[in-house]
Amino acid sequence: xxxxxxxxxxxxxxxxxxxxxxxxxxxxxxxxxxxxxxxxxxxxxxxxxxxxxxxxxxxxxxxxxxxxxxxxxxxxxxxxxxxxxxxxxxxxxxxxxxxxxxxxxxxxxxxxxxxxxxxxxxxxxxxxxxxxxxxxxxxxxxxxxxxxxxxxxxxxxxxxxxxxxxxxxxxxxxxxxxxxxxxxxxxxxxxxxxxxxxxxxxxxxxxxxxxxxxxxxxxxxxxxxxxxxxxxxxxxxxxxxxxxxxxxxxxxxxxxxx
Amino acid sequence: xxxxxxxxxxxxxxxxxxxxxxxxxxxxxxxxxxxxxxxxxxxxxxxxxxxxxxxxxxxxxxxxxxxxxxxxxxxxxxxxxxxxxxxxxxxxxxxxxxxxxxxxxxxxxxxxxxxxxxxxxxxxxxxxxxxxxxxxxxxxxxxxxxxxxxxxxxxxxxxxxxxxxxxxxxxxxxxxxxxxxxxxxxxxxxxxxxxxxxxxxxxxxxxxxxxxxxxxxxxxxxxxxxxxxxxxxxxxxxxxxxxxxxxxxxxxxxxxxxxxxxxxxxxxxxxxxxxxxxxxxxxxxxxxxxxxxxxxxxxxxxxxxxxxxxxxxxxxxxxxxxxxxxxxxxxxxxxxxxxxxxxxxxxxxxxxxxxxx
Ligand SMILES: Nc1ncnc2c1ncn2[C@@H]1O[C@H](COP(=O)(O)OP(=O)(O)OP(=O)(O)O)[C@@H](O)[C@H]1O
Ligand SMILES: [Mg+2]
Numbered sequence: 070x071x072x073x074x075x076x077x078x079x080x081x082x083x084x085x086x087x088x089x090x091x092x093x094x095x096x097x098x099x100x101x102x103x104x105x106x107x108x109x110x111x112x113x114x115x116x117x118x119x120x121x122x123x124x125x126x127x128x129x130x131x132x133x134x135x136x137x138x139x140x141x142x143x144x145x146x147x148x149x150x151x152x153x154x155x156x157x158x159x160x161x162x163x164x165x166x167x168x169x170x171x172x173x174x175x176x177x178x179x180x181x182x183x184x185x186x187x188x189x190x191x192x193x194x195x196x197x198x199x200x201x202x203x204x205x206x207x208x209x210x211x212x213x214x215x216x217x218x219x220x221x222x223x224x225x226x227x228x229x230x231x232x233x234x235x236x237x238x239x240x241x242x243x244x245x246x247x248x249x250x251x252x253x254x255x256x257x258x259x260x261x262x263x264x265x266x267x268x269x270x271x272x273x274x275x276x277x278x279x280x281x282x283x284x285x286x287x288x289x290x291x292x293x294x295x296x297x298x299x300x301x302x303x304x305x306x307x308x309x310x311x312x313x314x315x316x317x318x319x320x321x322x323x324x325x326x327x
Numbered sequence: 328x329x330x331x332x333x334x335x336x337x338x339x340x341x342x343x344x345x346x347x348x349x350x351x352x353x354x355x356x357x358x359x360x361x362x363x364x365x366x367x368x369x370x371x372x373x374x375x376x377x378x379x380x381x382x383x384x385x386x387x388x389x390x391x392x393x394x395x396x397x398x399x400x401x402x403x404x405x406x407x408x409x410x411x412x413x414x415x416x417x418x419x420x421x422x423x424x425x426x427x428x429x430x431x432x433x434x435x436x437x438x439x440x441x442x443x444x445x446x447x448x449x450x451x452x453x454x455x456x457x458x459x460x461x462x463x464x465x466x467x468x469x470x471x472x473x474x475x476x477x478x479x480x481x482x483x484x485x486x487x488x489x490x491x492x493x494x495x496x497x498x499x500x501x502x503x504x505x506x507x508x509x510x511x512x513x514x515x516x517x518x519x520x521x522x523x524x525x526x527x528x529x530x531x532x533x534x535x536x537x538x539x540x541x542x543x544x545x546x547x548x549x550x551x552x553x554x555x556x557x558x559x560x561x562x563x564x565x566x567x568x569x570x571x572x573x574x575x576x577x578x579x580x581x582x583x584x585x586x587x588x589x590x591x592x593x594x595x596x597x598x599x600x601x602x603x604x605x606x607x608x609x610x611x612x613x614x615x616x617x618x619x620x621x622x623x624x625x626x627x628x629x630x631x632x633x634x635x636x637x638x639x640x641x642x643x644x645x646x647x648x649x650x651x652x653x654x655x656x657x658x659x660x661x662x663x664x665x666x667x668x669x670x671x672x673x674x675x676x677x678x679x680x681x682x683x684x
Contacts, residue, residue: 222407227424229376231429240424
């Protein structure tokens with residue numbers, strides 16, 4: 070019985086994606102389900118749309134930069150947090166995690182105001198900074214988890230064997246928190262890649278990420294090539310999620326531990 | 328390498344984890360640190376290794392003051408209680424780590440690593456990762472990793488504590504052989520008194536961060552200097568008494584119940600006044616007193632506990648409850664409720680000045 074329910078829920082979750090992907094192969098000129106026939110022509114058509122290619126490129130670039138930046142920033146933050154006394158650690162940790170509990174819309178609005186104030190609006194830098202703010206907490210969580218599982222003695226062992234601090238970092242600490250680093254980076258990439266709200270707030274005509282592009286078409290009749298575009302993003306994110314699950318297991322990303 | 332600590336103190340806030348500790352080890356000497364949990368043993372080792380900066384005092388290796396130099400420059404090998412092997416490196420790489428930091432090429436390191444692994448008898452395990460080794464094997468890797476760098480000082484924090492009794496015994500023998508082979512100046516922390524007494528040249532008993540007594544194992548056991556040491560090492564019966572006079576190498580003591588015993592007098596034994604008398608449980612026998620110098624008392628057996636190697640008797644006497652430890656060879660003709668006479672030699676009657684309970 071519980072099993073049946075599990076499968077039902079699973080089907081319910083997976084169905085939209087599956088329908089989407091199946092639909093993208095239809096030969097009809099309008100979106101229809103079940104699909105009629107089988108063709109890749111919408112993918113070919115999408116690939117010929119410069120706006121699609123441009124926004125995909127932009128999204129990948131932004132997500133990569135965001136992943137790299139938030140991994141570095143998040144890791145540094147985790148080290149900082151760890152070095153603090155317990156009394157200071159808890160409030161600062163809460164502060165770092167706060168973007169997770171604020172609605173993204175609120176963050177978006179406040180960031181527009183902030184960026185306007187400093188004259189940075191409508192630049193890719195603004196988008197990257199916006200994304201980094203919401204992805205870094207995940208990196209902090211994953212890296213902090215890895216770090217707290219690391220016995221202090223390990224570092225001491227390294228330094229007693231003659232390694233100065235930077236070599237202890239490179240040769241002892243980083244290899245042992247690899248899982249947190251990779252997981253955090255991948256997750257930041259996914260979060261950035263599929264982010265609509267912030268990108269929409271901070272986007273300008275020349276600066277449209279893929280999700281924003283798709284979102285822009287949502288008030289028009291759905292065309293099969295757009296469905297193909299959506300399928301591409303669904304497949305890409307799914308691939309990354311699978312990779313993430315393989316490296317660290319998803320429950321660690323979403324674990325209640327803050 | 329000589330190691331000299333002078334008035335080393337380490338505070339954690341208000342806690343004096345290490346309090347005014349001074350001692351000096353000669354080259355190749357082995358010292359055990361013994362003391363109750365929380366007395367500051369690990370803190371002292373960490374201070375010597377350089378992980379915990381000392382609040383005051385100096386630590387010298389040879390003639391050099393190392394109190395303020397960072398751990399990676401001290402050339403001190405350390406084996407942690409939890410081994411702290413690098414989980415991402417195999418055995419060989421764990422051993423190579425310290426050599427690499429010393430600029431030894433991988434080719435040149437091979438021989439040193441081979442030798443160290445031979446000493447701990449782990450050559451076949453070179454390519455294993457720590458998680459593929461048993462606790463005892465991991466401990467030996469930790470020892471090998473610490474000695475392969477030829478440290479001038481070796482620190483061992485409860486190196487055998489995670490092992491079961493049998494493996495612990497085997498490892499103790501192995502470790503003794505290793506330490507003898509290397510003759511590195513060594514400090515070892517342990518909870519196990521037998522380990523401390525058997526593995527080291529001298530033993531320091533720590534209490535609340537301070538050294539109570541530091542001495543050779545036998546001297547420490549036979550001639551404790553403080554109530555704490557007399558009570559901490561082994562198991563003793565303790566009596567409050569009055570010293571009434573000195574008779575050559577013996578002291579005459581009077582018990583509150585009217586009994587008179589003789590105890591061992593040393594240079595520091597006072598001429599009179601309140602004293603504490605300690606008699607170790609294993610030095611008491613059952614049977615009538617057979618020598619003129621012996622002390623005795625009779626009592627009723629309250630409990631008998633069988634422990635395999637030994638038997639523990641609790642006997643109610645006029646001087647209070649007395650615990651007796653009999654070896655399995657001692658015949659025990661008596662059971663609970665029987666009246667027995669206990670006897671022990673005046674030599675085994677330790678007298679320390681001072682009142683108390
Ligand atoms: N980092 C620290 N911060 C504050 N207090 C500490 C710290 N490390 C140790 N202490 C305190 O210092 C005292 C000595 O601790 P230490 O770990 O040296 O004891 P130990 O003799 O090794 O005990 P055990 O036999 O249980 O290992 C204890 O009271 C402990 O609570
Ligand atoms: Mg300890």
